[in-house]
Amino acid sequence: MNKLTQLLTGELDAMWRFALRLTGNQADAEDLVQRTCVKALEKAGEYREQGRLRSWLFKIEHRIWLNVLRARQIRHAGSFKHTHFKNEQYNEAASESFNIVDPEASTIHHELVNAHSPESQMRLQQIFDQVESLPEAQRLVVALVCVEGFTYQETALVLDIPVGTVMSRLARARITLGKVMLQESFAKKAAEVDGGTQR
Secondary structure (H helix, E strand, O other): OHHHHHHHHHHHHHHHHHHHHHHOOHHHHHHHHHHHHHHHHHOHHHOOOOOOHHHHHHHHHHHHHHHHHHHHHHHHOOOOOOOOOOOHHHHHHHOOOOOOOOOOOOOOOHHHHOOOOHHHHHHHHHHHHHHHOOOHHHHHHHHHHHHOOOOHHHHHHHHOOOHHHHHHHHHHHHHHHHHHHHHHHHHHHHHHHHHHHHO
16 A cells, blocks of 8 residues: 555656646646545555556546546536636646657657747647647547557556557547648748748
C-alpha cells in the first residue's frame, strides 16, 4: 500500500493532464484525480507491477469520468452538453511531449517544441486548436498516443476499445489534421504570392 502511494505521487502530473483532457475544467479535474487516487488505493491488490502503472491509472480515471457523465445525463434528462475544452495548463504540459507528426515516434518533435520564436509558438497553438476541433473519441486517442506516448495496446486498455479502433481513430485524426495543415500551407503560400505581386 505504501509503495503504491509513493508511485501515485509520481503520476499525479500525468493524471492531472488526462483529467483536464477528459473534463475540460479545473474543478472537475481536481475531483477526478482525487477519486482516481482513492479508487486506485482501494484496488491496490489488482495492480500488477509488470503492467505500466500510468495506463492502469488512466483506465480507472476514464471509467470514473464515464460514470460521472452517465450520472449527469440521467440527472439532466438528455440536456448534457459537452463544453469545448480550452485549458492553458493542459496545453503547456502537453507541449513538452507532443508529437503530432509521427505519433509512434519516441522522440519529441523538436521543430515545434524546442523552437521559441513567436511564429513557432503560434504554430504549436494552431496545432492544439486543430486537435481540439476533432471529435472527442479521436481527441482522446491523440492525447494518449501523441501526448502521453502510450502504445496502441495501452490506449486500447485505457479506453476499453479494440486496438483496431485505436488505430482507425488515430488514422482518421491524422488525415483530418494533415488536410487542415495542407490547406493552411497553401493559403499561406498564396498570400505570400499575392503580397509579392502587389509590390
